[in-house]
Amino acid sequence: MTLPDLFNETAIESEKAWLAQKQAAPMPAKLAAFVAVPRFVSRRPVPQQPDWTMDRLARVLLLTAIPADDEAAYVKAIETLFDTAEMQELAALYTALPYLAFPQKWHFRATEAVRSNMGPVFDAIAFGNPYPAQYFTEAAWNQLVLKCIFNDKPITRIHGLLDRANATLAHDISEFAHERWAAGRTVPAEVWQLVPRFMNETLLADVKKLLQSPSKADREAARQVCEATDYNAAKQLMYNA
Amino acid sequence: MYIMHCTFSSLPMNPSHAQDEHEVPAQPVAETPVDYMAHIKGMRFFDPHIHMTSRTTDDYQAMADAGIVALIEPAFWLGQPRTGLATFKDYYASLVGWERFRSSQFGIKHYCTIGLNSREANNEALAEEVMELLPLFAYKEGVVGIGEIGFDDQTAAEEKFYRAQLELAKEANLPVQIHTPHRNKKEGTERSMAIALEHGLDPGMVIVDHNNEETVKSVLDRGFWAAFTIYPFTKMGNERMVEVVRQYGPGRIMVNSAADWGISDPLAVPKTAALMVMRGISPDAIRLVTYQNAIDAFAQSGQINEADFATPMLIDQSEKFNGNTILRGGQQPRRDASSLLIK
Secondary structure (H helix, E strand, C coil): CCHHHHHHHHCCHHHHHHHHHHHCCCHHHHHHHHHHHHHHCCCCEECCEEEEEHHHHHHHHHHHCCCCCCHHHHHHHHHHHHHCCCHHHHHHHHHHHHHCCCHHHHHHHHHHHHHCCCHHHHHHHHECCHHHHHHCCHHHHHHHHHHHHHCCCCHHHECCCCCCCCHHHHHHHHHHHHHHHHCCCCCCHHHHHHCHHHCCHHHHHHHHHHHCCCCHHHHHHHHHHHHHCCCHHHHHHHHHC | CHHHHHHHHHCCCCCCCCCCCCCCCCCCCCCCCCCHHHHHCCCCEEECCCCHHHCCHHHHHHHHHCCEEEEEEECCCCCCCCCCHHHHHHHHHHHHCHHHHHHHCCCCEEEEEECCCCHHHHCHHHHHHHHHHHHHHHCCCCEEEEEEEECCCCCHHHHHHHHHHHHHHHHHCCCEEEECCCCCHHHHHHHHHHHHHHCCCCHHHEEECCCCCCCHHHHHHCCCEEEEEECCCCCECHHHHHHHHHHHCCCCEEEECCCCCCCCCCCHHHHHHHHHHHCCCCHHHHHHHHHHHHHHHHHHHCCCCCHHHHCCCCCCHHHCCCCCCCCCCCCCCCCCCCCCCCC
16 A cells, blocks of 8 residues: 555545645745644554554645755755654654665664664664665664664564574674573573574574473474584584474 | 762852852751652643753653643753754753653653844844744644743843744743843843833733842843742852742742753752741642642743643553663663662
């Protein structure tokens, strides 16, 4: 379903009329409308897209209506919105990244959202958003995944998670697990799905440890690593078990 | 404690909010500890003036525990003048961004007022630039007024930017939160009201802050809202506040803490409510001056939905960010302050 369809399916008449009018308005009015959205579109979930709210969807639709014929003017307009945004506006801007023109221009901004400590802002770039998988450098991608793990957020909601698994990230996850274990803390079992293609002796030792874990989820995660990997010593663990 | 005492007496601080220079700080009086919380159990409070950027997470927790469900953070100075436009911008952005989020983690709804404070209005070149910035923030969600603005030194520059911001408030149809000066308070309060009327503002849209026994009558008579700041040593004490409410009744009166980076008390509103209970002020009157009047005054912005905080706020787990600042990974959000062990 396209974004406009998604909006029209749930919006009431006055919301539809207001948005249509503002999408057609000249630029300054469009930017002011972006700020004013909650006065005209109420904050309620989008039924088919539970991560989004109607006001956020309206904001994304306004952004897609900004003319992209002049790159400098376009970038300046978006940057101004970022610079003066409140929390919900920031979340809307990051949600909109995959729909904006000149996608490479927003790489730095997107990494700023990963650095954010505001939950809704971080979530807007991290979860269900195709932008990071498509445009992040490996370092930025790894930072996104590790920060999720560090903060006990569900990595399974990251778009393209398995496609962008890499050896550095597998190494970092192992290091992180050692640190947590040394502190008497735990690591979410779901992180181990990122390591099967990058197994080595260190990770093998981690998998052995997991197989002995009192947590059923840990043991199951270790078994899945052994099944998914081509690393013989790990496959062997299963035969011996 | 002794060292602290010496430090403060040898380095007298210019107080952040009020100081009536003829007012001598009261000597500490030994009191029997009172479990004041028992008197306000189940009550809800709204603190319409508090500078949370200067307060700790312990304060937020204590405020939530004492029944504060919502607050307003007026834009203010930092204790020293800013030197550039970008720091103003970042400050305003933090009021509608990080601070709003931080507050939400404790189940407290955070609103703010946006404005150029009177002290910094005296740097005219910078103030001109700030005036251009203000409309970008005045229309934001959760911005419930233009404030705190008004007079400090009562200079010509202060008057100029006070007037300009009254025009902005009119244009945006937002309430105004007026800071009244520490020196020449009576005169400054009268002048602030006269200028607001001259600009055609409805006094019902203007909250005159930091009142005392000397200013309250005129403020109420002219139809403005009268806010009182309970701030140790330099402003209203809560015993005096009880008497003001007894004398004038609860109409158009509200209590706040104006807690900031000075020696102040973020629990001033619930403590004052408890004292009112103990001294026989009616529950209805207490509710008006510690909750409802502030909502009625600032809800004229169209930006306050009482449903957002009237029922105990569910702290949205998805909005809980276990980052390396507030809630560390795996830690329960609530810290046991009395425990020796930090896990």
